[in-house]
Structures are given as structure tokens and as C-alpha cells.
Amino acid sequence: DSFWPQTACDRYWLGLSYNKINDGQKESSPPKTSPEAAYNGYKFFKQLQTVDGHWAGEYSGPIFLISGLVFSTFITRLSIPQAWKIEIITYLVNTSNPDDGGWGIHVEDHSNLLGTTLNYVALRILGMDPEHPVLIKSRAFIHKLGGAVAIPSLGKFWLAMLNIYDWKGVNPVLPELCPIRATHLSMSYLYGRKVAEKMSPLIEQLRLELFVQPYDKINWSAAKGNVCEADVYFPRSPILAITNTVSNIWNHFQNLLGLRNIALRKVYKLMKLEEIDSNYVSVCAIDKLFRLVCAYYEEGPESEMFLNMKDRVANYIWMTPNGMLMNSVDGSQIWDTSLAVQAIIESGLANDPENHESMIKALEFLDDSQIKNNPTYMKQCWREPSKGLWGFSTREQGWATNDCTAEALKAILLLQGKLDYTPPLINQKRIHSTVDTLIRKQHTNGGFSRFENIRGYFWMELINPSELLENTLIEHTYVECTSSVMAALRIFSKFDLVDRYVDDIEKVCAKATKYIHRMQRKDGSWLGSWGICFTYGTMSALQGLSSVGENYENSEYVKKACDFLISKQREDGGWGEDYKSSSGVGQYIQHSNTQVVNTAWALLGLMYAEYPFSEPIRNGIELIKSRQLPTGEWKKESFESMIGKNCPINHSNYKFIYCIWALGMYSNLYESDEHY
Numbered sequence: 038d039s040f041w042p043q044t045a046c047d048r049y050w051l052g053l054s055y056n057k058i059n060d061g062q063k064e065s066s067p068p069k070t071s072p073e074a075a076y077n078g079y080k081f082f083k084q085l086q087t088v089d090g091h092w093a094g095e096y097s098g099p100i101f102l103i104s105g106l107v108f109s110t111f112i113t114r115l116s117i118p119q120a121w122k123i124e125i126i127t128y129l130v131n132t133s134n135p136d137d138g139g140w141g142i143h144v145e146d147h148s149n150l151l152g153t154t155l156n157y158v159a160l161r162i163l164g165m166d167p168e169h170p171v172l173i174k175s176r177a178f179i180h181k182l183g184g185a186v187a188i189p190s191l192g193k194f195w196l197a198m199l200n201i202y203d204w205k206g207v208n209p210v211l212p213e214l215c216p217i218r219a220t221h222l223s224m225s226y227l228y229g230r231k232v233a234e235k236m237s238p239l240i241e242q243l244r245l246e247l248f249v250q251p252y253d254k255i256n257w258s259a260a261k262g263n264v265c266e267a268d269v270y271f272p273r274s275p276i277l278a279i280t281n282t283v284s285n286i287w288n289h290f291q292n293l294l295g296l297r298n299i300a301l302r303k304v305y306k307l308m309k310l311e312e313i314d315s316n317y318v319s320v321c322a323i324d325k326l327f328r329l330v331c332a333y334y335e336e337g338p339e340s341e342m343f344l345n346m347k348d349r350v351a352n353y354i355w356m357t358p359n360g361m362l363m364n365s366v367d368g369s370q371i372w373d374t375s376l377a378v379q380a381i382i383e384s385g386l387a388n389d390p391e392n393h394e395s396m397i398k399a400l401e402f403l404d405d406s407q408i409k410n411n412p413t414y415m416k417q418c419w420r421e422p423s424k425g426l427w428g429f430s431t432r433e434q435g436w437a438t439n440d441c442t443a444e445a446l447k448a449i450l451l452l453q454g455k456l457d458y459t460p461p462l463i464n465q466k467r468i469h470s471t472v473d474t475l476i477r478k479q480h481t482n483g484g485f486s487r488f489e490n491i492r493g494y495f496w497m498e499l500i501n502p503s504e505l506l507e508n509t510l511i512e513h514t515y516v517e518c519t520s521s522v523m524a525a526l527r528i529f530s531k532f533d534l535v536d537r538y539v540d541d542i543e544k545v546c547a548k549a550t551k552y553i554h555r556m557q558r559k560d561g562s563w564l565g566s567w568g569i570c571f572t573y574g575t576m577s578a579l580q581g582l583s584s585v586g587e588n589y590e591n592s593e594y595v596k597k598a599c600d601f602l603i604s605k606q607r608e609d610g611g612w613g614e615d616y617k618s619s620s621g622v623g624q625y626i627q628h629s630n631t632q633v634v635n636t637a638w639a640l641l642g643l644m645y646a647e648y649p650f651s652e653p654i655r656n657g658i659e660l661i662k663s664r665q666l667p668t669g670e671w672k673k674e675s676f677e678s679m680i681g682k683n684c685p686i687n688h689s690n691y692k693f694i695y696c697i698w699a700l701g702m703y704s705n706l707y708e709s710d711e712h713y
């Protein structure tokens with residue numbers, strides 16, 4: 038399109054050839070040194086920087102999110118563009134298991150009832166004939182698992198909204214309880230309204246296709262606790278069963294007391310105010326889709342709320358060579374840009390005049406992305422101050438996170454304090470506002486959470502209704518978030534320390550250090566919650582401990598961590614950890630293949646720790662260099678990020694950011710006499 042020509046970034050994510058991405062530029066010669074490899078990597082990665090200065094990238098995981106888009110638009114009578122329909126069908130067909138015809142939660146997961154049923158229904162709504170070979174095979178798999186009756190909680194919810202499952206078979210999410218997390222508001226509203234699509238020939242047909250027994254003969258009350266064994270990643274606690282029993286009793290009496298309608302109005306008002314504060318972007322994809330349906334039922338298809346919600350759906354859509362998917366959130370723009378800046382500056386690449394413009398653009402983006410005001414409805418929605426902080430994706434989304442704020446602060450301090458060519462866009466007052474808020478955010482246990490302070494109790498996780506994810510009901514503190522804040526405060530101390538902050542920063546870092554020490558496992562590792570898994574957590578912890586002066590020689594905690602990392606190094610010099618390390622067994626699981634991102638994390642951890650033996654580090658660097666293509670890029674391997682201990686994420690920019698970072702740090706420590 039001449040009005041919107043494709044950029045190199047567009048062409049790369051569409052999977053086009055190197056020549057089409059680079060307009061015929063020549064490939065680089067194989068690098069002889071780490072600085073050369075880092076230079077070649079950034080030469081390629083720099084082309085993916087967008088006009089406004091950020092790095093866009095895929096942040097996908099659950100396949101069924103795109104099916105949720107199909108369901109929500111079907112229920113709300115929105116039309117999906119024909120081109121989208123084709124690409125969604127393409128994506129679902131390409132991701133189906135060729136052996137059994139099913140789908141799992143994600144592309145590396147075993148086929149299960151949730152993924153297979155939801156994607157099957159989506160393809161039928163999109164117009165695929167039930168006798169299509171793909172659907173014949175997936176339907177047989179659904180029947181093999183006993184039919185859709187035993188679909189887990191999230192699937193029961195979607196199917197009930199589509200009128201393919203009876204609400205009597207769905208465990209209650211009561212609006213009267215005023216749900217603990219924002220993401221549960223929409224589900225409680227939909228449950229309380231018992232939202233259900235009108236009967237149609239397609240709905241009738243799906244009732245026949247998805248179940249192995251007649252629909253009207255199913256014992257729906259018994260179906261509440263019926264979950265297919267293939268879908269139970271985390272067993273429900275007995276306390277949840279008791280809670281559900283009490284909730285069922287309450288359901289019989291709430292209408293007599295007239296509380297249901299009052300609760301629904303209150304829940305919807307909270308959702309609406311939150312949506313206004315997030316500029317209708319929402320906090321995540323699944324919540325966006327549920328809230329779109331809520332707005333349709335509460336205010337109608339012509340309402341301002343519904344139309345604004347509809348317009349923001351596209352924020353989550355991502356086009357790939359395999360078709361169209363839906364990202365888990367509306368992107369990782371701020372996070373990726375903050376990390377990329379640190380990698381480029383610490384590698385020395387930012388000093389190259391040909392990279393000055395790129396760094397200035399990144400600074401401009403981070404300047405614009407800082408949240409300038411607190412949420413308008415902060416008190417009504419029990420939100421916390423976010424002025425001066427940063428989020429994960431964009432300023433307009435509005436949900437500030439502690440680790441994203443810390444990483445953005447680090448990037449800005451380096452951009453404005455270490456480079457002599459960048460303009461001072463973010464003044465001292467704004468930086469101090471950020472530091473003040475971060476200091477206040479520390480939890481009593483010494484750690485830092487990701488979003489907001491912990492308000493609930495840990496026992497509340499025992500009533501988590503999800504069989505798919507853990508730690509979803511309340512906020513928690515995390516080693517990675519704690520390490521990010523520690524390191525940010527220490528960098529602030531170097532560049533812009535004001536006397537009044539000295540004692541506060543010392544106290545925060547001392548408590549945070551004790552927290553990180555306490556969270557270390559017996560084998561010397563730390564479990565990461567936002568990356569895979571022990572490798573990421575250990576690297577993060579070592580970065581934080583390094584910021585307060587702990588290293589291999591003076592800290593038993595650091596020494597144990599290094600010994601752990603070295604014990605997992607593979608014969609080829611690299612590291613490779615499977616995402617399954619995070620769930621179930623809770624121990625390090627070797628991936629079938631070495632991964633460049635895991636390798637970069639392990640190397641960074643060892644270098645933060647000042648590990649005294651260089652050979653293991655050199656071997657890992659050689660592995661990263663050997664995986665680099667003549668174009669300067671690294672190919673996609675396995676998952677890099679994680680949500681809820683069971684939902685791995687394609688964090689597509691990590692292979693660039695962390696490989697360049699490790700190469701650059703190695704060159705500074707071991708090849709300082711060589712130049713690219």
C-alpha cells in the first residue's frame with residue numbers, strides 16, 4: 038500500500054526474506070570477536086525499531102486467545118474482516134497437532150480438551166465445514182476425551198456464554214463478593230448475568246458435535262467438578278470445593294435479598310471506570326474480550342463504552358508467517374525498549390555515531406511513555422498512584438508495574454548520564470518522583486511486587502478456580518522485580534544521588550538483599566516467575582546482588598548460584614531449560630535443545646557474579662556466536678517468558694536483547710582490547 042508502505046519491522050515479523058527486509062543489503066561476514074557479533078546483531082535489530090523509537094514484538098502464548106476474539110465478536114454481532122478470518126483460520130490450522138488433531142494451551146503443549154474444543158468452535162463459527170479433515174480429526178479427539186462436558190473452568194465459561202454449555206455446570210464467580218483482582222470483575226459480571234447467546238442452527242449443531250451424549254441428558258450439576266485429566270495442570274484444593282458449595286447455596290438466596298442486581302451494577306461501574314483509566318485498552322487480552330461482551334450486554338452496541346472497547350481490540354492482534362494470533366497483552370514495548378537500551382549502552386555500541394539516532398529515538402519514546410498522571414478514578418477502583426511510573430506496554434494502557442518502572446529508570450539514567458549526545462528530556466524532578474514511589478512500594482517482606490501492593494492473604498490462592506494457572510488471585514513479591522528495583526536505585530545513586538535519598542536507598546537495598554537471600558533454594562538457584570525459569574530467576578537475583586557489591590568471592594549466596602549455573606551447562610557450552618521447570622515438579626528440567634536466550638541469561642548471571650573461571654563463559658559466548666546467522670540475527674527457538682507458572686510466552690525480542698547484552702558484557706570484561 039503506497040499510503041502505508043511496509044517497514045523493515047513489518048517485513049521481518051511477516052517472515053519475509055532477508056533481502057526484502059534489508060532492501061538488498063549484503064550479509065555480514067562471520068564475526069571473529071564478541072564485539073563484532075554484538076555489532077552485527079544490533080545492526081540487524083536496529084532495523085526493527087519503529088518510527089516512535091520502541092521495539093515492537095510478538096508476546097503470544099495461549100493459542101485460544103484468538104478463538105476468544107471469534108467468540109466475543111460473534112456474541113456482540115461484530116463483523117470480523119474477511120482477511121482476518123482467513124488468517125485466523127490459517128493460524129489455527131497451522132497450530133493443530135498433526136498426530137491427534139488437537140490443540141494445547143500453546144504450541145509446545147500436549148493436546149487437551151480446552152484448547153481443542155475452543156479452537157474447534159472458533160473454526161466452526163468462522164465457517165469451516167464440520168466435515169473438513171481438520172475438524173473431523175479434532176472432533177474425534179474431543180470425543181476420545183469424553184466430550185466437552187469435562188472442559189476446564191475457562192472453557193465452561195466461554196461455552197456457557199455461547200449457549201453450548203449450561204450455566205448450571207459452571208462453578209460460581211459471584212459478583213456479590215466484589216472480586217479480589219481486576220481481571221475477575223468481568224467474569225463475575227458475566228456469571229451474574231448468565232450471559233448466553235441466542236439459540237441458532239449453528240448452536241444446535243455444535244451441541245451435537247461436541248458431546249458424546251444428548252445435550253438435554255447431561256447432568257450439569259455434576260459437570261461442575263468434572264475436569265478432563267489432560268487439562269489439570271494444577272489440582273484444585275479441597276477448600277475450593279467447600280467454597281463452591283457455599284456459593285451454590287448463596288445463589289439460591291441472593292435474588293430473594295435483591296443483592297444480585299446491586300452487585301452487578303457495582304461490578305460494571307468498577308469495570309467501566311477502569312476501562313476509562315486504561316483508555317479502553319484493558320489490562321490483558323482475556324479481560325479485554327470478556328469486558329467487550331459486558332459492555333455489549335450492559336450498554337448496547339451503539340454505546341460509547343462498547344464502541345471504544347471495540348476500537349482497542351486491534352491493539353492485541355499480531356500477524357505472523359503462520360497466520361493471525363492474539364498477544365497475551367497489548368505488547369511489551371516499554372519493557373523491551375528499556376532492556377534493549379541497557380544492552381546497547383553496556384555493550385559500548387551506543388558510542389558508535391551510527392547508533393546515536395537510535396538511542397535518541399529510544400529516549401524520546403521512554404520520555405513519552407512515562408505515566409504523567411494518577412488514574413482519574415484511583416480511589417473508586419482501589420488503584421495506587423502511578424504518576425511518574427512506567428508500564429509494560431504503553432502509557433495509554435495505564436497500568437504501572439514496578440519492574441518496568443525500574444528498568445525504564447535504569448535505561449533513562451544511562452541514556453542521559455552516560456552518553457554525551459542525548460538531550461536531557463526527563464528532568465530531575467520527574468526522576469525523583471519515580472524514585473520516591475519505588476521506595477514506597479517495598480513490601481514488608483523486603484521484596485517488590487509487579488503491579489500493586491499485596492492486599493490479600495496467601496491462603497486465598499487455595500480458592501483459585503483455575504486448573505491452568507497458579508498465583509492468580511492476589512499479588513505476590515518476586516525476585517526479578519526486587520532485583521530490578523535494587524539495581525535501579527543503585528544506578529540512581531551513581532548518577533544523581535541527593536542526600537535525602539542516601540538512608541532510604543540503603544534501607545531498601547538491605548531489606549531487598551535479605552529477601553533475595555531468603556528466596557534462594559537449597560541448590561543455589563532462584564525460581565523466576567516471568568522468565569524461564571531457574572536460569573532467568575538466578576540471573577535476575579545475581580544482577581540485584583551485584584548492585585550491592587556481592588560476588589563469587591565474598592558471598593556464599595552468589596557462589597552457590599554460580600555453582601548451580603555451571604552444573605547445568607551443556608557439552609556444547611550453552612544452556613537450555615524447559616518451560617516445564619516452572620510448573621509441577623519445581624526443579625530444573627533440561628530442554629531437548631540448547632537455547633541462546635537461556636545461554637545469555639546464564640552468562641550474564643556469571644558475569645554479574647564475577648565468576649573467576651573464564652572458560653565456561655567463553656564456551657557459552659562461542660555457542661551464541663555460532664548460532665548467529667550471516668544476517669546478524671538469531672532464529673526463534675523455544676519460549677522465553679512465563680505467566681502463572683504454566684503459560685509460556687513467545688517473547689520474541691529477547692533473542693536479540695540478551696544475546697547482544699551477553700556478547701557486549703563479555704567483550705568489556707575479556708576482550709577490551711578488541712574493537713568492532
